[in-house]
Amino acid sequence: MEDILLKIRDVSKHFGGIYAVNGVSLDVKHGGICGLVGPNGSGKTTLFNTVLGLHRPDEGTIHFHSRCINNLAPHRIYELGLVNSFQLPRLFPQLTVLDNMLVAARGHQGDRLVNSIFLRERWQEQEKELIEEALGILELVELDTHAFSFASQLSGGQRKLLEIARGLMAKPTLLLLDEPAAGINPVLGKKLFEKLWDFSHNGTTFFVVEHRLEILFEFASWVYVMDKGKVVTGGQPRTIISDPVFYRAYLGEE
Ligand SMILES: Nc1ncnc2c1ncn2[C@@H]1O[C@H](COP(=O)(O)OP(=O)(O)OP(=O)(O)O)[C@@H](O)[C@H]1O
Ligand SMILES: [Mg+2]
Numbered sequence: 001m002e003d004i005l006l007k008i009r010d011v012s013k014h015f016g017g018i019y020a021v022n023g024v025s026l027d028v029k030h031g032g033i034c035g036l037v038g039p040n041g042s043g044k045t046t047l048f049n050t051v052l053g054l055h056r057p058d059e060g061t062i063h064f065h066s067r068c069i070n071n072l073a074p075h076r077i078y079e080l081g082l083v084n085s086f087q088l089p090r091l092f093p094q095l096t097v098l099d100n101m102l103v104a105a106r107g108h109q110g111d112r113l114v115n116s117i118f119l120r121e122r123w124q125e126q127e128k129e130l131i132e133e134a135l136g137i138l139e140l141v142e143l144d145t146h147a148f149s150f151a152s153q154l155s156g157g158q159r160k161l162l163e164i165a166r167g168l169m170a171k172p173t174l175l176l177l178d179e180p181a182a183g184i185n186p187v188l189g190k191k192l193f194e195k196l197w198d199f200s201h202n203g204t205t206f207f208v209v210e211h212r213l214e215i216l217f218e219f220a221s222w223v224y225v226m227d228k229g230k231v232v233t234g235g236q237p238r239t240i241i242s243d244p245v246f247y248r249a250y251l252g253e254e
Contacts, residue, residue: 004030005029005174005205006027008024008047009060009061012058012059013046021050022043022228023230024229025060032197032200033205033206035210035224036223036224037224038232043228044226045178051077052176053072053073056071078170091159096147097138097143133169135147141165141195157188161188164180164195168199171203176208181215196208208220217237217241221236223237225240225245
């Protein structure tokens with residue numbers, strides 16, 4: 001398997017006069033957690049949305065598994081295994097946690113009515129496998145005991161874990177997460193990253209924007225720092241925390 005999963009070269013995206021992303025080049029290698037940090041408005045979410053096909057890059061190229069994905073629609077990018085939870089069918093509060101997992105798995109597999117009528121037996125077989133898989137993933141994010149609760153009964157932090165579990169249900173090669181630890185308590189945030197780290201050794205690589213640097217830096221194998229639309233530095237967390245460029249991005253020009 002090739003080492004580089006996602007290859008971004010000279011990508012720019014502007015909105016009117018604002019260069020939200022300005023000539024970004026970076027690689028996300030296979031395996032582990034790759035972090036993307038930077039102050040508010042530095043272009044992180046715009047870069048993610050450009051990778052995911054929500055925005056067309058104005059300049060530059062994006063390759064996933066050596067294939068150019070610049071002009072692909074979001075659902076095609078999803079099919080290639082590059083996933084973000086917004087591409088999944090939305091969370092239904094009135095359904096159980098387990099059903100929400102199944103909806104996420106089926107969403108893009110063409111769950112045709114015909115199949116459920118004429119291929120009933122096969123369909124039931126697949127359903128059983130999906131349920132087992134969903135329960136396994138729920139166990140990993142410690143939501144298995146809530147499998148039959150309604151999604152509406154979950155706390156904010158648990159919902160977040162469910163969103164990530166739903167992302168994993170799609171069996172992505174690369175899962176993009178934008179601030180997964182935002183709004184959840186530090187203990188759960190750390191636990192969440194521990195889980196991601198476990199998953200990252202089982203075929204799913206993570207590319208994660210996170211403002212909770214103390215948690216991200218503990219688990220990331222590589223971190224890129226953005227400032228004003230540009231990647232200003234990148235490296236292993238222990239290198240980044242002694243890099244003046246990293247501090248300058250957060251503290252502004254002295
Ligand atoms: N759809 C849009 N139209 C116009 N300007 C936009 C749009 N989306 C983002 N921007 C601008 O682009 C810049 C980068 O925004 P972006 O949301 O990518 O930053 P971010 O790094 O994700 O910030 P945060 O950490 O606060 O989430 C900001 O100046 C923002 O106002
Ligand atoms: Mg953002």
